[in-house]
Amino acid sequence: MSRLAGLARFLYEFVVGDDITIAVGVVAALAVTAAFPNVGGGAFWIVPVVVVALLGVSVGRVARKG
Amino acid sequence: MSASLLVVAAFLASAVEAVEALTIVLAVGVTRGWRSPLLGVSAALVVLAGIVAVLGPALTALPISTLRVFVGGLLLVFGLQWLRKAILRSSGLKALHDEDAIFREQAEHARAIGALAPARMDWYSFTIAFKGVLLEGLEVAFIVVTFGSNQGSIPLAAAGAAAAVVVVVAGGMAVRAPLSRVPENTLKYGVGLLLVTFGTFWGAEGAGADWPGSDAAILGLLVFYLAVSRVLVLLLTRSARAVPEPAAAAE
Numbered sequence: 371m372s373r374l375a376g377l378a379r380f381l382y383e384f385v386v387g388d389d390i391t392i393a394v395g396v397v398a399a400l401a402v403t404a405a406f407p408n409v410g411g412g413a414f415w416i417v418p419v420v421v422v423a424l425l426g427v428s429v430g431r432v433a434r435k436g
Numbered sequence: 437m438s439a440s441l442l443v444v445a446a447f448l449a450s451a452v453e454a455v456e457a458l459t460i461v462l463a464v465g466v467t468r469g470w471r472s473p474l475l476g477v478s479a480a481l482v483v484l485a486g487i488v489a490v491l492g493p494a495l496t497a498l499p500i501s502t503l504r505v506f507v508g509g510l511l512l513v514f515g516l517q518w519l520r521k522a523i524l525r526s527s528g529l530k531a532l533h534d535e536d537a538i539f540r541e542q543a544e545h546a547r548a549i550g551a552l553a554p555a556r557m558d559w560y561s562f563t564i565a566f567k568g569v570l571l572e573g574l575e576v577a578f579i580v581v582t583f584g585s586n587q588g589s590i591p592l593a594a595a596g597a598a599a600a601v602v603v604v605v606a607g608g609m610a611v612r613a614p615l616s617r618v619p620e621n622t623l624k625y626g627v628g629l630l631l632v633t634f635g636t637f638w639g640a641e642g643a644g645a646d647w648p649g650s651d652a653a654i655l656g657l658l659v660f661y662l663a664v665s666r667v668l669v670l671l672l673t674r675s676a677r678a679v680p681e682p683a684a685a686a687e
Contacts, residue, residue, distance in 0.1 A: 393513045396513050400643045404644055407643070412645060413643070414647050425520060429672060
């Protein structure tokens, strides 16, 4: 059981890393793109906009912590 | 264009991870002998090849749109980690990767474990080399499988990654020291940009979006993300400089 828990923790850290908001934001952006593929003249812009927001928020949080 | 970027991404990611793995293997090899660490490296390479051989065909069996959403999402999450750390390192908010310091630390630890009879299997060296190569190589295997399956050419991505390993190992053998002059942080920055670019392109396309300019949008995304990341580095560097030193603030 502890090995399974260790493997799960390793996979989580390997894929998600130390900021879960990035993973949640990416999944949300792809879900919105899939739900509204024709919004605003084509939904291609949704993921890049979310990516920029996630990056800004994530590095800004580290900067504020010092 | 996608095929050449695929090889570049696999090569750069593999080069960065190979430099890190080489430092670990060199530290135990120089300190405790080469037989056991080289066996550890071989075992790790066999495991990594097995992972690529199993996961590659499994992914390519998925319908193309499902594959693109899945792989695009993974690349985005993974790539954003790389890019985030690269931005923090470039702006001085995170320490740069120092291969010389890591080599010294690993070598000191290997010496502290104590001497060993030359003919015996050194499980410490084996395990350190195995873990180092496996953990660093997992990221490369992940990139080879995801990029290769999406482009329909896992062998091409694997060739790019293998070429980087050959170059790095040859460099390491030539200088017999960690490759501290390799601009590792810059390479990581580049790989992060490529992962996020392809993740965005494939993820959005798989989710049903149409990219203006089709494949040419990849280059546009790359330039866009490069510009955004440079702006973030600039803003973070300025804000770090604007924070007064505690002693100066008290005066």
